[in-house]
Amino acid sequence: MNKEFIRIIPSKPVEIKRTATEAVDFISACSKCSDDIFRIRLCVLEALANSHIHGNKGIEDKKIILKVRIENNHIVVIIKDEGGGIQKDLCFDFPDWEEEHGRGIPILMSYCDDVDLCSNEGVKLIFKIEEH
Numbered sequence: 407m408n409k410e411f412i413r414i415i416p417s418k419p420v421e422i423k424r425t426a427t428e429a430v431d432f433i434s435a436c437s438k439c440s441d442d443i444f445r446i447r448l449c450v451l452e453a454l455a456n457s458h459i460h461g462n463k464g465i466e467d468k469k470i471i472l473k474v475r476i477e478n479n480h481i482v483v484i485i486k487d488e489g490g491g492i493q494k495d496l497c498f499d500f501p502d503w504e505e506e507h508g509r510g511i512p513i514l515m516s517y518c519d520d521v522d523l524c525s526n527e528g529v530k531l532i533f534k535i536e537e538h
Contacts, residue, residue, distance in 0.1 A: 409432075409436045409475070409476045410473065410474065410475050410476075411428075411429055411432040411433075411472075411473070411474040411475075412471070412472070412473050412474075413425050413428070413429070413471070413472045414469055414470070414471050414472075415469065415470050415472065416466055416467070416468075416469060416470075417457070417458045417462040417464070417465060417466050417467075417468045417469060417470050417487065417488075418458075418466045419455075419458065422451070422454040422455060422458055422470070423451070425454070425472055426447065426450045426451045426454055429450055429472060429474050429483070430443065430446060430447045430450060432474060433446060433474060433476070433481055436476050437476050437481060437535050438535060439481065439533070439535045442533060442535065445517040445518075445533070446481065446483075446533055448513065448517060449483070449513065449514050449517050449518055449531055449533075450472075450483055450485075450531075452509075452510045452513050452514060453483070453485045453510070453514060453529055453531060454470060454472065454485060455510065456510045456511070456529075457470045457485050457486075457487035457489070457529075458470065458487070460489065461487030461488065461489030461490075462487045462488055462489055463489070468487065468488040469487075469488060470485065470486070470487050471484075471485070471486040471487075471528065472484070472485055473485075473527075479534060479535045480519075480532055480533065480534055480535065481532070481533040481535060482530065482531070482532055483530070483531040483532075483533070484525070484527045484528050484529070484530050484531075485528050485529045485531075486527060486528030486529070487528070491524065492511075492523045492524060492529070511523070514529075514531060518531045518532060518533060519532050519533055519534045520532035
């Protein structure tokens with residue numbers, strides 16, 4: 407059976423943190439992924455923060471949509487903001503360790519099993535759930 411969590415939130419840091427916690431709690435309650443919670447929480451927070459900072463340009467009146475689906479042995483996280491999308495041909499290498507910005511997309515690509523930055527639905531993160 408598929409399970410789904412959907413939230414439409416204002417693009418505000420306090421709402422992002424609260425909603426990320428709710429989403430991860432939902433994932434924990436609906437799946438067998440206790441070993442993966444750190445990477446899931448990190449990626450959901452990072453993607454929501456990127457939506458606020460880069461997509462919505464920090465404008466708190468704009469909205470962010472977060473959808474989480476648990477399907478078979480996958481967790482699918484979709485995040486959509488009111489920005490223009492991500493340019494496909496950008497380079498997403500890790501920046502120098504002294505840099506304060508530029509780590510978001512490389513973190514997603516390192517910790518997710520699959521990332522679709524240009525999905526029609528928004529940024530799509532996929533995590534495979536290991537059966538224990």
